[in-house]
Amino acid sequence: MFSKNQKLKTWAKRIAYGFFITFAVLLCFYGSIYFGFWGEIPSAKKLANLKQSQATQVLDTNNDLIGKFYIYDRQSISYNDFPQHLIDALIATEDTRFYEHNGIDNTSLLRVFFKTILLSDKSSGGGSTITLQLAKNLYGRKDYGFLSIVVNKLRESIVARRIEDIYSKKEILTLYFNTVPFPDNTYGIESASQKFFNTKTRLLNLSQAATLVGTLKANNGYNPRLYPESSQQRRDLVIQLMKNQNLITEQEAKAVINKDIELDYQYYAPNQGLAPYFRAEIKKQLDAILQEKKYKNPDGEAYNIYHDGLKVYTTLDNNLQRYAEEAMQEHMASLQRQFEKAYGQNAPWLKNKPAFLAAKKRLKTYRKLKQQNLSDKAIEDSLNKKHKTELFSWDEPTVENLSTLDSLEYYSKFLNAGMLSLEPTTGAIKAYVGGIDYRYFQYDHVSQSKRQVGSTFKPIVYTAALENGMEPCSYFSIKEVTYTDVNNWTPKNASEVENKDLNYSLAYALSRSVNTISVKVLQETGIDKVMEQAHAMGIKSDIEKVPAIALGTSNLSLMELATAYTTYVNQSKPSKPVFITKIEDKNGHVIATYEDLNPETPKTEAFSEDTRQVMLEFLKETVNNGTASRLRSTYNFSNDIAGKTGTTQDNKDGWFVGIMPKLVTVVWVGNDNQQIGFSNTSIGQGANSALPMFAKFLQKLNSDPNYQNISQARFVKPSEKVLKAIDCELTKEESFFKQLFGNKKSEKPFKKKKKKGFFSWLKKDKDSI
Known part of the structure; x- marks a missing residue:
């Protein structure tokens, strides 16, 4: 029999062997992780050159963020951008010993190991340091079965130690804040600040900082957008922890706890948020730009807009864009009700x-x-x-x-809309509304759609006439004329005129949008010259060579029309619409400048200065006394405004072009199905369907003192020569002999057209004002 001492020695040996074997197994297990048996662990060299996927930012003309392109919504900032109360909130909540340890809390790590392995307690996690969390954020976790939590924790501990050896505590906090996930698929504190509070990180107040830090424990459960009560309770706990550690005073804590969380949530997803149609167009242009060989990253590779954290500076003004979208929504909601009510059961x-x-x-x-x-x-x-x-x-x-x-x-049944405002001297796009809601209607009515432009084409006809020698005080009979050489075509006016024996001056005819006279002016000038004038004014689309173009039967894009109208306030030169002014990489190095992106092309005057001044006076008359006069009578605007309304056959399209000295705005309204128009002209005419959107936009512009440079801008007074040239009666009676024998001049036949496509314009002869 063994003595008692021998038994003790035997058990001691067994225990020692057990500890040795356990230690050896643990050491081998740890070694297998360290040397990559469970997956590669990033080396110190890789950690020293961290490259994290970053969102490309789209900025407006004020450098405010209006959108992003990303797979992971992340944008990096520096340590100096973190307010102290944000850092304090993180350390008080996540890692009170952050400045003391080397990246690992050994006690917590052992607790996790023994409770998980020996006691199968899956809830034993916790105790992660900020550095360990950073390691997890950077490289994620993998599934290793029942050993997952242990393997992942040990892998993270190895990475954390390497991070601590390479980076300072400030650098670790910077990496952490720039990579940590927040609710709603948002990565990094700057993206979260922008998304939830519409502010930059450096401007976060104590409540906002505590709210965001509070979400780190459970992104979904403490999402302030989805669960405001839970999020607020979590925020208050963060504040309490900060107070307990004397990082804030009791008064500061009470001031926060006594107030609810106030979100200013921003949607930066492609289908949501401000200016989604504009952002979609920016992406198209950016893709095309970065495909060019000269735009390569330092490694010689093409830039990736989803990963490389570019900054795209645009011409858009986020305030004007917001006003434009609000104006569109207010008007279109009301117009839709009118539209449906007018049809009733016969829709x-x-x-x-x-x-x-x-x-x-x-x-x-x-x-x-x-x-x-x-x-x-x-x-x-x-x-x-x-x-x-x-x-x-x-x-x-x-x-x-x-x-x-x-x-x-x-x-x-839904009407759609497009609206574009641009700076006439530079072409800078200030507001861009491509449709009523990008989530449901992704077809862009500014740059993609082409529709008949109606009477908004008439100023081009009159401009060509003046350029080719027609006097501003020329008069034409309002009477209908049948053109026997054009299949007996008889252009008609939108409404009956009491006195058909009147002759109208050019100013009066254009401002009242008289169809019969527009065709006669085209006839006098010549179709070829009108088409040449249109192209000189920036219109790129093909224009069918038919007399009905005088009534706006050509299909043009809203952007083309805006370009043409800039000539009236830009020294007779068309301004090419400009979207992007500069592109930078994530480090602030300029990739492309305005000059690269918008190469200067020789701009020649589309018409003379005298013609420009005369036409501007004609278009002012349209607003003051013509088809757009409700801008004065209904909306009581005193701004300097010129403009033109337009409506197409069967009230399919409503248009309004508003010209101000420093802003040209074009509005279109219609149904995407071109077989569906308004039921009557009173609702469908451009003065009712499109003009009010511009009016609501201008109301908002006028009420904002920051835009007085636009709203209070004045047209330059015409020269004495021009004032004298337009000094004539707007209308006058036809002479007895003209009444007796008719105006033979106005019956001058058009040049014959080839039969191909002949009837395509003939059916589109009626143009409402």
Whole structure:
């Protein structure tokens, strides 16, 4: 038998062997992690050259953030941008010994190991230092089965020690704040500050800083947008911890705790937020720019807009953009109600109406099913299958159980809009509204859409006439004329005139948008010369060589029209719209300048200075007494404004162009289905459908003292020569002999046109004011 001492020695040896074996196993286990058996661990060299994916920022003309392009919503800032109370909140909440340890809290690490392995307590986590969290943020975690938490913790401890050896505490805090995830797929404190409070990190107050730090424990559970009460309780706990550690006073803590969290949430997702159509166009342009060989990063590779943290400086003014969007929303919500009420039960978008049936056949789903040789009944059954669909509404978005055809009918009723404001002397785009809501209507009506422009084309006709020798005080009869050489075409006016024996001056005819006279002016000038004038004014689209262009039957983009109208306040030269002024990399190095992106092209005057001054006076008359006079009578504007309304055949498109000395604004309203127009001219005319959007925009502009340089700008007085040239009666009676024998001059035939496409313009002869 063994003695008692021998037994003790035997157990001691066993325990020692056990400890040795355990230590050896742990050492081997740790070594397997250290040497990469469980996955590569970044070396000190890699850690010293950290490259984190960063969002490309889109900035407005005031350097305010208006959007981002990203996979991970992250943008980096320096340590000096962190307010002290933000740093204090983080350390008080996450790592009170941050300045004392070397990156690892050994006690917590052992607790996690023994409780997890020996006691299978999965809730034993916690105790991570800021450096350990940084390691996790930088490299994430992998799944290693039941050993996941231990392997990941040990990997992070190795990385954390290396980080502490390479970086100072300030640098670690900078890396942490720039990489830590916040709610709503947001990475980094700067992105979170911008998103949740619409402010920069350096301007965060104590409450905002504590709120964001509080979300780090549980991004979703403490999301202040989704769970404001839980988030506020968490914020108050952070504040209490700061007070307990004497980082803030009791008075400061009470001041925060007694107030609710006030969010100013910003949507920077592509489909949401300010100026989504503009941002989509910026992305297109940026993609094209960065594909050029001369724009490469220091490694010789192409820049990636989703990873490289570029800064794109644009011409947009975020305040003017906000005013434009608000004006559009206010007007279009009201106009939509008018539009639907006027049609009642006879709406053309209802099922089985021609416009609806034509739209159905244009559906991608319909065409795809048709290609499968399915029967009409099978196609109809497929298109009638219902599913939950989120629907746009001018009140609140709703979710309903609708079929494809139900959705088509629903969306076919909505009017859409486009609006562009630019600085005429530079072409700088200040406001850009491509549609009513980018989430549901992604077709851009500023740069993509081309629609008939109606009477907004008439000033181009009159400009060509003046340039080719027509006197400003020329008079034309308002009477209708039938052009026998153009298939007996008889242009008509939008409304009846009491005295048909009147002759109208050019100013009066243009300001009242008289169709019959516009055609006669075109006839006198010549179609070729009018087309040449249009192209000289910046219009790039093809213009069909037919007399009906005098009534605006050409399809042009809103941007082209805006370009043409800049000539009237830019020394007769068209201004090319400018989007981007500069591109920088994440370190502030300039990649491309304004001169690179907007190469100077020789600009020649599209017409003479005298013609410019005369036309501007004609367009002022349109606002003062003509078709746009409600700007004076209804809205009581005293601003210097010139402009032109326009409406197309069957009230399909409503237009308004507003010209101010320092801002040119073009507005379009219509239905995306060009078979659907307004039910009557009183609602559909440009003065009612488009002009009020400009008016609401101008109201907001006038009320903002920061924009007095635009709102109070005055047109330069015309020269004495021009004032004398336009000093004539607006109308005058026809002479007895003209009444007796007719105005033969106005019946001068047009040059014959080739038969191809002949009827395409003939049916578009009616243009409302």
